[in-house]
Amino acid sequence: MAAEIIQAINASANPVVAIDIPSGLYGDKHTDDLSTVVRATTTLTFQVPRPVFFYPEYEQQIGEWQLLDIGLDVKAVLESPPMPFVPDNNDITSLLPYRPLFGHKGIFGHALLLAGSYGKAGAAILAGRACLKSGAGLVTVRTPAKCVTPLQSALPEAMCIPDEEETFLSTIIKPATYVAIGAGPGLGIDKQTGNVIKRMLQDFDCPMVLDADALNILAENPTWLHFLPAGTILTPHIGEFSRLAGKIADPFERTKKQIEFSKKFNCYILLKGRFSALSCPDGQLFFNPTGNNGMAKGGSGDVLTGLITGLLAQGLSPMKAALCGAYIHGLAGDHCAKTSSPITMTANELIDFFEIAFNEVKKISTS
Amino acid sequence: MAAEIIQAINASANPVVAIDIPSGLYGDKHTDDLSTVVRATTTLTFQVPRPVFFYPEYEQQIGEWQLLDIGLDVKAVLESPPMPFVPDNNDITSLLPYRPLFGHKGIFGHALLLAGSYGKAGAAILAGRACLKSGAGLVTVRTPAKCVTPLQSALPEAMCIPDEEETFLSTIIKPATYVAIGAGPGLGIDKQTGNVIKRMLQDFDCPMVLDADALNILAENPTWLHFLPAGTILTPHIGEFSRLAGKIADPFERTKKQIEFSKKFNCYILLKGRFSALSCPDGQLFFNPTGNNGMAKGGSGDVLTGLITGLLAQGLSPMKAALCGAYIHGLAGDHCAKTSSPITMTANELIDFFEIAFNEVKKISTS
């Protein structure tokens, strides 16, 4: 009977508004048969979002959702049963790095990026530019020789250490004074590049972010996961995470596996999507609220990697860097989409909006 | 007698206003002797434009034309006798791709461009940038080695797959996951590049756009027209179309040949000009109303190719992609000319106005 009503609703051409949650859908676990769930155009819910709202798999059922403030005690709602934490501007404000009046470039940290291969210099440019505009003091990019001219043309503020190989990374450099590393954007998966990643995991003990091809290399060499320095941040999208964690049945199981993975390898996983999910070695889980589908384009992830690396270089803990990075990245994307258009905006344009995003969450005295 | 009056009018230095249509000019077929047609400064016509208004050959007779709304039933006017369809903002709004809330870069399609040769990397940059700003998820440019550095410097968001040859395209890549292809801008007409185009027509079965040197290669190898995948879009200017279709006596014959060509080879022809004409395999014909003479500059066509390819990658049918592409391209050009100047505007600057053009025809929620 209910199924019949639901099918009639779904067959209607009218807009459908669900209250609380679309009928037939579980709020905190997977619903196997989505054919008997109302497909809402909009879902109006109370005070806090349900976990199910954060997963792409239920978009057709939930539509766009909005929170209604009906005066519930948010803390109580969040605790019983436990709900994932979703930070807002105020949470992020308190986490961002402090800039001392007399701070010099050494104080704000030296970030190192391993990025780029022949034909993918752009990934290194995007990560490098995002890192430069994160507030870090110095940015060095280790990159194959063929990527150096595009990088230097686009980013005069960044230094390069050219690899001896023209088209891919073949050797590791010395840890030197780097405070944080981001590795992966545009690297490719040459075997020698794989060895560079392995050596990096073994030789460097500073905080690091692994993305893109660095994750693909790990997926090919799963035993290297045991070399991950404690507190390393991994930033896979869903496809990359599946390659690392194996086959996954549904989104709730994916979150469970993500938390287990964080605990097992003592690392942070920032699983990228419309609502990126951050899991921590202590089992905490956060969903990032900012961002939009105009960011669903090549290069957005490279920008995120550069930004998080720059925040690490300024001394933020991995959890703070991942949380702030995801939030600022999405907030900049939201301003970019609003100012231009989600259709035309690109990853490089998104970086132009870092300043608005940082200013929105933080008022900083310029001395 | 009429001829004498007309010659007197044409000899006058005063502005000349024609009502409906300049005396002596046919509205829907070619006028052989233009010396006995009034040369109007402005033509005021009723409700819908006459076919003759869309052809450059009659510019001196028609001048600038404007439509007067005198309350006629537009549909009736268009149907008897049949007139070409001219889309407006509302028509285009309904055709543009939908962007799902949770859409990721895979959803928005991977576009491939075959473009560039030594000294013509700019064509690849322009096509690539337009494609990036069409809303597509990923853009890859296959290009000769010498074009890679300019491309990567200018477009960090695009990936390149460098050809083994330094100065021209010599080999085809695998179809892989590409959803749409645009081929031609700046390619040159080396024999090996010709073979790349031939192999592309034979090996790839995704929607594609052929422009510029890809069309010149086809004109040199007319038997390859039979390899065109169904629904392929060709974007010749008048000279390129003549090379494909042979000698043409007058503009009305050109339109007739264009429609025949579309039917014969099951392809779409977007014949570029002030009012670009789109012919379809089913015989339909559209004239695009947007655009201006500030776009009459090298590179405008490359921009159009990139834009249409990007729309195809997002899943639009070839007809919709060609129609929306031509319309948005011209609308962006109109905003660019108005904001700067038709004299100084360039093809690359035109791309900056995509966002205004898309926003004008579509209101998109940014989630």
Next chain:
Amino acid sequence: MAAEIIQAINASANPVVAIDIPSGLYGDKHTDDLSTVVRATTTLTFQVPRPVFFYPEYEQQIGEWQLLDIGLDVKAVLESPPMPFVPDNNDITSLLPYRPLFGHKGIFGHALLLAGSYGKAGAAILAGRACLKSGAGLVTVRTPAKCVTPLQSALPEAMCIPDEEETFLSTIIKPATYVAIGAGPGLGIDKQTGNVIKRMLQDFDCPMVLDADALNILAENPTWLHFLPAGTILTPHIGEFSRLAGKIADPFERTKKQIEFSKKFNCYILLKGRFSALSCPDGQLFFNPTGNNGMAKGGSGDVLTGLITGLLAQGLSPMKAALCGAYIHGLAGDHCAKTSSPITMTANELIDFFEIAFNEVKKISTS
């Protein structure tokens, strides 16, 4: 006695205002002993400027000058005795090219630039960009191989034909369809490059502009002046003109020699300075009123060459192209200086103001 008064005035620290002309200075011929001329801070003069006001040699005597309108008949004043003609916005408006509604890129002309050498690619970029933004339909740059990547990165709308030599121009290309040529910016003076210039003068018969190293090459090979196609435009600064025309005693003699040179070689000389002077084969002389000292920087001349070449490509006569080019160039510079600062403005930034300058002198319908 007068000399004593003048020396007393000049020794004073007060601002000095001259009426009509500073005492002791001739208005239309050279004054040998400037020590007995009043040094004005400001000179207020009547209706039209005196010839002496246009020469840098008298800046300390004349200071800044302003015209007072006292109701004189300007035409009468200009004719008796003859005064050089100084165009204004209205004069230029009537000279600029007409853009037909249906104009395509072929209509607006194909411009060719011979420019650049190793380390001086920038001159080719500046000339190329100015040419692109002059309204021309197509721009091709013939340049040494080492200049191709910077050019293509900076100017995707321009095509390059790379020379076989890496660092300098060594061979001439075929005249093909080029409507106008600009030669000189950054070329260097290699002997082979000299031969390219010689061959250009002999093989091409389209309008051309010679600047910078093309002029230096001519100065080294004065017999080649006889190869200049009729109507060629030369754009020397004072130093370059001296190398061509020999030692010159004073500014009035310089103008005399300039006119003689134009008559003798049937060419136009645009002698660059704060008030650039254009001499014509028929003996006419014009002073350009626009411009400012913020343009006194490397690259301004390259921009002028590109702009004039682009106007020639659109079909302007050499006289019109030189006059409009100098005027628009200076007007753009004035807007640039006003918007930013004469200190910080650069030659490339000046090009950004072409659109404001063209719009100021011409209202153009964008169809």
Next chain:
Amino acid sequence: MAAEIIQAINASANPVVAIDIPSGLYGDKHTDDLSTVVRATTTLTFQVPRPVFFYPEYEQQIGEWQLLDIGLDVKAVLESPPMPFVPDNNDITSLLPYRPLFGHKGIFGHALLLAGSYGKAGAAILAGRACLKSGAGLVTVRTPAKCVTPLQSALPEAMCIPDEEETFLSTIIKPATYVAIGAGPGLGIDKQTGNVIKRMLQDFDCPMVLDADALNILAENPTWLHFLPAGTILTPHIGEFSRLAGKIADPFERTKKQIEFSKKFNCYILLKGRFSALSCPDGQLFFNPTGNNGMAKGGSGDVLTGLITGLLAQGLSPMKAALCGAYIHGLAGDHCAKTSSPITMTANELIDFFEIAFNEVKKISTS
């Protein structure tokens, strides 16, 4: 007792305001034991800043400081005891170069930069761009071959003289017509590059600025300090100065050593920091008030070097060039931080604000 009170204050979580100076801190000499000094959030002081306010070592004690105007005679205060001079907008206005109405590019000077090495082309770009936007007439960059393409792409207005070596500077060029030299940004410390610096010191007698690796080369070869042409400007940060001057106990001793160094080697030292200190051969000392921690990023120093070199090229004395350069650099940085954000601003973006900074200190007629 006082110590106990101070420790109680410092243990408090409340904001702490110090009047005049934090209790326990000397105003004009080093305080050995900072543990017994009040740590103020804000210090309010009277009429003029105390010397101790300019040193980073006391930031935790002084916090942010503000001047209160209580009607004291500033001159008297500054003279007894002597206080360092801190210039303001008016002081700088009177020092900037005059731009003659008819000034041509030769009048405004030809600046030469020795900058860049493989992977550090960016430093040459930043210095070159700052120099171009200082008002200088011509800018030439001597740089290794691998840096030429990025430089020419980014700075078309600058000329390059490529070194024969690909990756570092190996030979000196002739003094030619250069009016000023800036050496150091991104040079690296190859032995041959060292010899270039040595030869420059010996062969060139124009004003020069030494920065970055030029200073590191001097630190490695201290006997070369005796080759410094009189009036040379050195722009070390604190670490670089220590390498030149040896171990330094405290900030007041650092200032003393700085002045001694200026006297001994007849040079100007601009010691960079939040309040950069300029010492002169005659013993004068200035603190620059402009700037902020958003400039504490890689590349800011390269920008300063280019700017000072450009001011020298326009004929300013070394003292004026160093003072104006530091002031304009900091003022541009302050406007940049205010307009965007101290977090996201980069060295290249800072240069965009030169025009606002110059306009703030100088009203210039554009003729």
